Amino acid sequence: MQHYTFAVNAFVELVKQYGMDEYEFEVFETKTREIIENVKNRRSELGILYLNDYNKAVLTKIFSEAALGFTPLFTCDVYVYLWKGHPFAGR
Numbered sequence: 001m002q003h004y005t006f007a008v009n010a011f012v013e014l015v016k017q018y019g020m021d022e023y024e025f026e027v028f029e030t031k032t033r034e035i036i037e038n039v040k041n042r043r044s045e046l047g048i049l050y051l052n053d054y055n056k057a058v059l060t061k062i063f064s065e066a067a068l069g070f071t072p073l074f075t076c077d078v079y080v081y082l083w084k085g086h087p088f089a090g091r
Contacts, residue, residue, distance in 0.1 A: 006076075007048045032059075040066040052078070 011027045030038075035047035051059060051070065063070050082089045 004048060004050070036062055036066060036068065039068055048073075 008027070015025050032049060035049060038044035039047045049059065060070070
């Protein structure tokens with residue numbers, strides 16, 4: 001998965017719900033291309049990616065070529081976190 005706080009929180013809740021007695025869980029963050037390759041090659045059962053107007057056409061094409069589906073989880077706004085002394089802080 002890419003670095004998404006909501007995904008990490010959801011993963012923790014999933015592990016709490018199902019426990020580790022019957023299942024093995026693993027999460028790791030990596031690059032978009034590697035996420036797609038890992039799911040395509042069945043090294044991962046699912047990948048979590050962010051689709052937006054900028055990357056949607058390219059990623060949709062890659063999903064199709066890899067015979068993968070994309071299921072939206074939800075729609076959200078984009079937030080940027082900056083150090084308070086950054087020149088863009090406050091904008």
